[in-house]
């Protein structure tokens with residue numbers, strides 16, 4: 001399989017490390033043989049070589065802060081969009097940045113690749129939250145796979161689990177802790193920290209950005225519930241269609257009161273069927289301590305899936321990380337390899 005990386009940051013490099021470490025095993029046990037024909041990254045430079053780029057060397061260069069352009073043998077000067085449009089590739093691995101309000105530049109990359117029948121594996125939430133139907137139809141029209149496990153809970157299986165293993169179980173509702181940063185902050189507040197101190201800790205640990213709005217105002221979780229609403233429930237919702245409240249109004253006194261009542265605040269993203277409609281929301285909720293979601297602490301994510309056939313199934317696991325999100329992309333690549341056989 002000829003692979004092109006768009007974005008060679010945390011996630012792209014995490015995937016590259018897994019591909020290199022598992023090379024023999026992936027080929028022998030899973031029939032996945034790969035070569036990398038392109039890497040495009042704004043900061044680290046662009047390289048294209050249809051004969052195959054030395055991926056270990058690319059990791060070395062990126063680690064040292066040297067430009068990947070040293071590995072270029074194509075001479076085309078393509079950036080990410082150029083690679084998406086023209087590179088010889090079977091799979092485009094899209095792990096750049098997305099502006100969640102516009103879905104760009106990731107949506108243009110995904111659209112260009114799918115439109116010429118190149119499979120896409122992505123961790124970018126924007127194209128899914130805003131343009132899922134259009135992109136899925138484009139993939140179908142061109143016989144391309146479009147997979148995005150890493151967009152909701154990193155490598156912890158949710159989308160593939162629901163779409164494949166739980167297909168036919170009758171999914172009625174999904175609700176979960178879909179943002180690790182806010183769950184970490186709420187956990188530390190329960191230890192006695194103020195909101196500001198807990199946020200500062202999350203920033204010091206690299207969980208929260210310097211401008212933490214996307215996490216603490218609930219927008220990241222909203223993008224994820226919108227993806228679940230579209231992909232699992234077949235709804236055509238945009239993030240702005242659903243109510244969204246973050247954790248910024250929760251005080252230390254609220255946390256202490258909840259604790260005294262045997263409850264715990266969690267930022268819950270929820271999607272459910274309401275008569276003929278699909279509804280979604282993000283809001284802080286008081287969860288009884290005996291509930292599975294109440295026991296999920298720190299930066300961990302979880303989703304409880306209410307089904308017709310099985311009752312409730314809860315999945316708990318990491319919601320971010322270099323190897324963890326790289327693994328989500330590897331799992332999608334293996335799905336493509338399996339389907340192509």
Ligand SMILES: NC(=O)c1ccc[n+]([C@@H]2O[C@H](COP(=O)([O-])OP(=O)(O)OC[C@H]3O[C@@H](n4cnc5c(N)ncnc54)[C@H](OP(=O)(O)O)[C@@H]3O)[C@@H](O)[C@H]2O)c1
Nearest residue numbers: 007009010011041042043080095096097123124320321325
């Ligand atoms: N990290 C996680 O645990 C995680 C989990 C789930 C999903 N995701 C999603 O996965 C994506 C990648 O995350 P990350 O953590 O790997 O981010 P990152 O470390 O910032 O890496 C993204 C890389 O893409 C580059 N880039 C940005 N725009 C580009 C463009 N137009 N063309 C080419 N390269 C471009 C960036 O370069 P510059 O630095 O120059 O901008 C950066 O090197 C994001 O959409 C993120 O939301 C991440």
